[in-house]
Amino acid sequence: MKAKITTLVLLFAMVLLGGIGMLLGNTEVSKSERRPMTQWNDLSGSSISTGQFMQTAEDAAMDQFPLRDMFRSIKASFLYNILGQKDNNGVYIHNGNAGRLDYPLDETSVKNAINKINAIQKTYLTGNATKVYYCVIPDKNYYMATELGYPTLDYDKMMDTLAQNLNMENISIFHLLDESCYYRTDPHWDQSKILPVAEYLTQEMGQTFSLKGATLQDGGTLTGAYLGQSAMPLEPDALQYWAGGTLASWKARDLTNMRPIQVYDFQGLAGDDPYDFFLGGANPLQVIENPNASTNRELVIFRDSFGSSIAPLFSGTYRKVTLVDTRYVHSSRLANYVRFTNQDVLFLYSALILNESSALQ
Amino acid sequence: MLFSSLIFLYLFIPALLLVYFLMPKKGRNLVLLLFSLFFYAWGEPKYLANILISITVGYASGLIIGKLEKKPVRLIATVISSVVILGFLAYFKYADFAISLWNGALGAEVPFLRLALPIGISFYTFQILSYVIDVYRGNTEVQKNPIDFGAYVVLFPQLIAGPIVRYVDVVAELKERKCTLELAFSGAQRFIIGLGKKIIFANQLGVLVDSYTNTAEPTVLFAWLAALAYMLQIYLDFSGYSDMAIGLGRIFGFKFPENFNHPYLSVTLTEFWRRWHMSLGSWFRDYVYIPLGGNRVKTGRWLLNIVIVWAATGLWHGAGWNFILWGLFFGALLIVEKLWCHKFFERNRWVGHIYVLVAVLLSFVLFRFNSLEEAVADFKIMFGASGAAFTGTETMYVLRSSLGLLLLSMLACTPISVKIVNVWQNSRFSPILAWLKPLALAAILLLCTAFLVDGSFNPFLYFRF
Numbered sequence: 169m170k171a172k173i174t175t176l177v178l179l180f181a182m183v184l185l186g187g188i189g190m191l192l193g194n195t196e197v198s199k200s201e202r203r204p205m206t207q208w209n210d211l212s213g214s215s216i217s218t219g220q221f222m223q224t225a226e227d228a229a230m231d232q233f234p235l236r237d238m239f240r241s242i243k244a245s246f247l248y249n250i251l252g253q254k255d256n257n258g259v260y261i262h263n264g265n266a267g268r269l270d271y272p273l274d275e276t277s278v279k280n281a282i283n284k285i286n287a288i289q290k291t292y293l294t295g296n297a298t299k300v301y302y303c304v305i306p307d308k309n310y311y312m313a314t315e316l317g318y319p320t321l322d323y324d325k326m327m328d329t330l331a332q333n334l335n336m337e338n339i340s341i342f343h344l345l346d347e348s349c350y351y352r353t354d355p356h357w358d359q360s361k362i363l364p365v366a367e368y369l370t371q372e373m374g375q376t377f378s379l380k381g382a383t384l385q386d387g388g389t390l391t392g393a394y395l396g397q398s399a400m401p402l403e404p405d406a407l408q409y410w411a412g413g414t415l416a417s418w419k420a421r422d423l424t425n426m427r428p429i430q431v432y433d434f435q436g437l438a439g440d441d442p443y444d445f446f447l448g449g450a451n452p453l454q455v456i457e458n459p460n461a462s463t464n465r466e467l468v469i470f471r472d473s474f475g476s477s478i479a480p481l482f483s484g485t486y487r488k489v490t491l492v493d494t495r496y497v498h499s500s501r502l503a504n505y506v507r508f509t510n511q512d513v514l515f516l517y518s519a520l521i522l523n524e525s526s527a528l529q
Numbered sequence: 530m531l532f533s534s535l536i537f538l539y540l541f542i543p544a545l546l547l548v549y550f551l552m553p554k555k556g557r558n559l560v561l562l563l564f565s566l567f568f569y570a571w572g573e574p575k576y577l578a579n580i581l582i583s584i585t586v587g588y589a590s591g592l593i594i595g596k597l598e599k600k601p602v603r604l605i606a607t608v609i610s611s612v613v614i615l616g617f618l619a620y621f622k623y624a625d626f627a628i629s630l631w632n633g634a635l636g637a638e639v640p641f642l643r644l645a646l647p648i649g650i651s652f653y654t655f656q657i658l659s660y661v662i663d664v665y666r667g668n669t670e671v672q673k674n675p676i677d678f679g680a681y682v683v684l685f686p687q688l689i690a691g692p693i694v695r696y697v698d699v700v701a702e703l704k705e706r707k708c709t710l711e712l713a714f715s716g717a718q719r720f721i722i723g724l725g726k727k728i729i730f731a732n733q734l735g736v737l738v739d740s741y742t743n744t745a746e747p748t749v750l751f752a753w754l755a756a757l758a759y760m761l762q763i764y765l766d767f768s769g770y771s772d773m774a775i776g777l778g779r780i781f782g783f784k785f786p787e788n789f790n791h792p793y794l795s796v797t798l799t800e801f802w803r804r805w806h807m808s809l810g811s812w813f814r815d816y817v818y819i820p821l822g823g824n825r826v827k828t829g830r831w832l833l834n835i836v837i838v839w840a841a842t843g844l845w846h847g848a849g850w851n852f853i854l855w856g857l858f859f860g861a862l863l864i865v866e867k868l869w870c871h872k873f874f875e876r877n878r879w880v881g882h883i884y885v886l887v888a889v890l891l892s893f894v895l896f897r898f899n900s901l902e903e904a905v906a907d908f909k910i911m912f913g914a915s916g917a918a919f920t921g922t923e924t925m926y927v928l929r930s931s932l933g934l935l936l937l938s939m940l941a942c943t944p945i946s947v948k949i950v951n952v953w954q955n956s957r958f959s960p961i962l963a964w965l966k967p968l969a970l971a972a973i974l975l976l977c978t979a980f981l982v983d984g985s986f987n988p989f990l991y992f993r994f
Contacts, residue, residue, distance in 0.1 A: 172714040175967035179717055180543070182974060187539035222530075222571050229535040233982045242979040251733070252933035254926065257983075271923070272745040319746075319923040399983070 186234065193232025200240075200396030202440050205231035240399035248400065259398040260318065265352045266394035266402060267312045273322040274523050275329065281525035282333045285515050288470065288499050289336065292508045298468075300336040301373060302515040304522065305474050308355060311347040321519055330522075336515070339372045341365050351405045354392025355520070356443050359477040360384055360408035366481035373512045378462035379484040381413020387432070390442045407437065407445065414484045417460045423453035423490075423505045424497075431456060431480050446476035452497035453505050454490070456480065461487040466511040468492065472521040486512075495527040530571035531689075532773045533728050535981050541568065549781065550708070558680040558703060561781065565685040569648070572689070576647035579617065580683060586613055587657035588678045591664045595671030607665040611658060618654045621646055626848035649689035651845055653682055655812055660696040662816055669697045677703045686777035690770045692788040692808035699783055706782030716779030721970045721977075723772025726765045728977045730938045732984070734762035737931050738897075740923075748917050751924040752910040758931070759897050760890045761938040764793065767806070786811075793942045796881030797874045798862050798888060809845070813838050835860050846896070851904050855895040862888060 195205045206227040215221040233239065247253040254260050258269045285302070293300050304327065313320045323342075331338060349361040357365075363379070370377040387407035395402050409432055420431045429448050436444030447454055456479060467486040469475050475491055482489050490506055497505075521528075530537050545564050552560050570577045590610035597603045625641045632639055660681070663669045672678040681703055687694050741747070741755035771788035778785040792804035802810050814823075821834045836857065843856020866874070874881030894911070898904040909915040940946070953962050 169710070171963040171967060172710060175970060176710070176713055176717060178967055178971055179721075179974065180546070182971060183539055184543050186535075186978070187543055190535065190539055217574055219572075219574055222574075226534055226536055229539070230982055230984070233535060233539075233978070236982055239975075239979040239982040242976065243983045246729075246976060246979070247733075250933070251937070252930075253733075254930040317922065318926050 189234030190229055190232055193234060195232060195236075197440065198231070198236070198396070199440060200237050200399075202393065202396060208232065237396075237399070241401070244399040254318070256398060256400075259394055260313075260316075261398060261400060261402070262312055262316060264403060265308075265312065265347060265350075266392075266398050266400075267308045268355065268394065268397070269313065269318060270307065270309055270520060270523065271319040271321055273325055275325070277525045278326055278329050278522050279333070281517065281522045281528055282330065284494065284499065284525070284528045285334060285470070288494075288502075291499070292502060292506075293513055296508055297510040298508055298513050299373065299511075300513045300515075301339050302330065302334055302336050302517075303339045303341060303369060304330065305357070305516065305518040306342050306345060307518055307520045308347065308350045310342070310519070311345065315347075321523055323519065326519060326522060337372075339369055339514075341368060344368055351390060351392045353395040353402050353405055354390065354443060355394070356392070356474060356477065358405070358408075359410065359446070359481070362478055363410070363481065366478055369514065369516075370482065370485050373467075373514065375463055375465060375485050375512070377485055379410065379414065379481065380462070382410045382415045382484065383412050384408045385411050387434075387437065387445065390437070390445070392442065407442075409445075410481060414460050414462070415458065415480065418456055418458040418480075418483050420447065420454060420456045422451060423455055424451075429454065431483075443473065443476070447479065447491070449473075449476070450493070450496060451491075452493050452495075456483045456489045456491075458483040458487060458489075461485055463487065466490070468506065468508070468511050468513045470494065470513070470515045470517075472517055474518045475516050478516070494529050498529040530568045532770065532777075533724065533732075533977075533981065535978070536571075537568075538724075538978070538981075546780075557781075558674075558677050561684060562676055562680040565680065565683040565688060568685040569683060569688060573648050576645075579621075579647050579650075580653065583614065583617055583653065583657060584675075584679050584682045586610065587660060587682060588672070588675055590614070590661045591671045591678070592673070594661065594664050603665055607661060610661050614654060614657050614661065618650055620644075621650055623844075623848045652691050652693055653688060655693050655809075656695070657682055659693070659812065659816065663695070663697055669700055672696070672700070672703075684778075684783070686774040686781075686783075687785060690767070690774070691806070692771055692774060692786050693812050694785055694808070695812075698786060702783050708780070708782045712779050712782065716776045716781075718776070718966070718970060719779065720773050720776030721973050723769040723774075723776060724977050725973045726769030726772065726941060728980045728984075729973075730934070730941055731762050731766035731769055732980065733931075733934050734758045734765065734938060737927060737934070738762060740927055744923055746918075746921045746923050747910050747915075748919060748921045748924045749910060749913050750920040751927065752907060752917075754924070754928060754931075756890050756894050756897075756907075756911065758935065760893050761935070761942065763893060763896075764789070764942055765938060791942065791944050793886065793889075794882075794944075795885045796878045797866055797871055798859060798885060799866055799871065801885050801889065802859070802863070809842070813842055817841060832864055835864055839863070849900060851895045851898060851901040854901065855892055858888075858892050858895065 191208070194207060196207065197203070198205050206224060208228050210228065211221055211224055213221070215224070244256045247256050248261070255269055260267055260269060289300060306323065309318070309320045310323055327338075327340075344365050345357070345362075350357050367377040385408065387409055389404040390407040391404045395404065411432065418431060420429045421427065422429050429451075431447060433445055433448040436442070436448050441449060443449070450473065461483060462485050464487045465485070466488040467482055468490045469479060469482075470492050471479070472493065472495070475493075479489050479491050492502065492506065530541065532538075541564070545560070548564075549557055549560050566577065569580060590606070594603055594606050594610065597606055621644050624644065628639050628641055631637055660669070660672075664671055672681070681696055681699060684694070737758040738755050741751050744751065768789040775785045775787070786808050788806060788808050790804040790807065792801050795801040795804055818834055818838045821837065822830060823834065824831045826834070839856040839860030840853055841856070842859075843853040846852045846855070874884060894907055895901075895904045898907065906915070910917050913919075950962070953959065
């Protein structure tokens with residue numbers, strides 16, 4: 169009887185404390201999940217009759233439950249270690265390296281991306297001495313998931329579709345990368361490991377790569393997106409970046425307001441998405457100018473977030489590197505900011521963005 | 530509101546327990562009624578009026594039938610009441626099916642009503658109906674207290690997914706019931722075990738089934754894997770829910786009927802349907818099969834009775850040909866069993882066991898889809914008639930990833946854990962077990978909380994009925 173009473177008291181206490189903690193919760197943003205949390209003051213009495221009040225309350229209960237991150241870790245540990253599941257919410261871990269399952273190939277999305285690229289080429293890049301290239305950045309799954317026998321995108325089909333429908337030279341970098349070239353806790357590649365990629369791209373675009381005098385600097389740690397998503401205890405990555413030497417004289421600007429920005433943004437490193445360290449994160453139009461570059465040539469990169477970390481590496485060679493992210497600016501407005509003439513133009517997109525290209529404008 | 534939600538576990542239950550046990554016994558049915566209405570309105574605010582009307586019709590029907598003395602008049606009143614009560618169910622659940630039959634037969638283009646199905650309507654309708662019929666039969670007295678009657682109909686533990694509790698089973702407890710520490714402990718234990726079955730196993734099996742539904746690469750093996758997962762999911766989901774309902778009932782002093790008895794151990798389908806959703810089976814037996822004559826009629830009429838009951842059982846589960854076919858599938862096999870095979874399977878238990886598992890697995894393929902066409906398409910994949918490959922990368926990934934889940938789920942469908950606990954309880958280690966139990970229950974609750982915190986909306990499968 170004593171054990172039974174203890175059980176009931178224990179269970180009731182757990183439930184009572186959990187409920188009180190849940191009601192008192194007022195977390196605005198989850199650092200680990202990088203999203204705003206539903207709060208109790210999001211509730212509105214006018215939505216009771218529609219049922220939306222109840223759904224918001226259920227969401228708030230999940231988001232404000234005390235020790236949320238700990239509970240998420242408990243669930244992840246149970247799935248991985250007891251049930252032997254290979255992923256938790258699509259995130260898998262192999263030798264301390266996290267990846268996110270991404271399949272199948274969305275051919276409609278790839279064709280949409282092709283249409284957007286072709287439209288830009290037709291509007292801005294024809295008959296003005298620009299040399300145009302495209303390059304697909306393989307995501308981490310190409311190396312990790314393939315090795316493990318997990319489902320991945322059909323990369324061959326993606327590349328064939330691009331080759332058949334884009335009228336520009338393809339520069340393939342698949343052979344230059346492997347699993348170790350990406351952050352363990354983030355989908356992005358590690359700038360300290362992609363020098364050969366920058367070098368190869370520069371050479372294929374007809375220039376001689378230069379990063380004279382630049383050295384690798386230590387920037388502390390980078391806690392990537394997968395750390396929170398996996399809810400597992402992963403080691404944060406070591407952040408290293410190229411700086412100094414020929415890069416010391418560079419200046420970067422936001423082209424929408426002409427304000428100066430940092431190529432390496434330490435405030436961004438401390439923010440919700442540490443990958444914002446590179447050029448301050450998401451931005452439609454930026455430029456890096458380096459008077460000490462080895463050539464006077466200009467490079468325009470149509471890019472996604474992967475471009476933020478590789479663009480600085482081109483600044484040793486190109487006097488001006490312009491970055492365009494058409495997820496945040498409509499391609500019809502580019503003439504207001506960029507003059508396309510006699511440049512190297514590189515469409516540099518990750519396979520992930522090509523597979524989810526609806527944001528490209 | 531669902532049992533498997535943080536609001537229910539951490540706000541609703543502690544609030545109810547505090548109010549209920551602080552309330553004098555006279556007011557406790559009112560507390561249950563109000564909390565149950567709140568529980569229902571939380572999930573379905575716009576259909577609260579609907580259930581209140583159903584309660585009113587049931588209550589008034591009982592009063593009227595109870596006052597009438599002549600049997601033919603009582604019968605007419607019962608029939609009228611039953612038609613009205615069933616009319617709600619027919620309107621919300623079967624109107625569009627009837628329209629589709631009408632349009633199909635006559636080439637008409639009557640527009641569909643597209644009504645959302647009030648949660649639990651099939652369950653509470655049958656509960657009200659059982660009360661009205663039992664009043665007519667004289668099996669129970671009329672309930673004159675509207676609060677007690679309302680509490681019976683909307684009692685939240687079994688409101689949205691059963692077990693179907695007959696009024697005669699709880700009438701004594703509505704008037705006077707004991708709440709003891711022993712009952713509270715066994716109720717809490719039963720509830721938490723059910724919660725674990727639902728959240729830890731059934732929901733994860735649901736993820737596997739969804740991955741098949743959403744795959745761009747359906748294969749033969751994946752189709753069978755999904756069928757197996759669904760078969761396990763539906764049992765663990767539904768029986769888990771019943772455990773929770775029975776456990777909650779026990780805490781408040783109610784003894785609800787058992788709804789499952791390890792049905793996947795059966796060696797004949799006859800036995801299966803005595804172990805699966807027992808409250809529904811017994812309802813159809815007592816209110817449809819036996820009134821039709823049961824098996825105490827000529828063989829031809831007996832077979833017809835079986836067909837009617839099983840078509841109705843299928844239709845109760847869903848408004849579609851696939852559900853009717855599902856019911857008739859069992860009806861046909863039960864007829865074959867009763868006429869020829871019953872003794873063979875009882876003598877050859879392993880053969881019978883495999884036969885039951887295969888038949889049930891295939892039947893749930895019919896059950897799982899929204900239309901007969903979709904079910905047939907899936908059967909084609911399963912039996913290699915669609916041109917799909919035998920296996921693929923995604924299939925092998927899902928198989929490897931879910932092996933542990935499938936094996937543990939299969940174990941959870943058997944009474945092995947109960948037997949281990951019983952052996953331990955009768956051994957010299959039983960004092961240790963007495964203290965391990967609270968830790969185990971707390972651990973299950975914590976683990977379920979972990980899944981809920983990380984999860985999202987997770988409806989029970991059976992509440993769409």
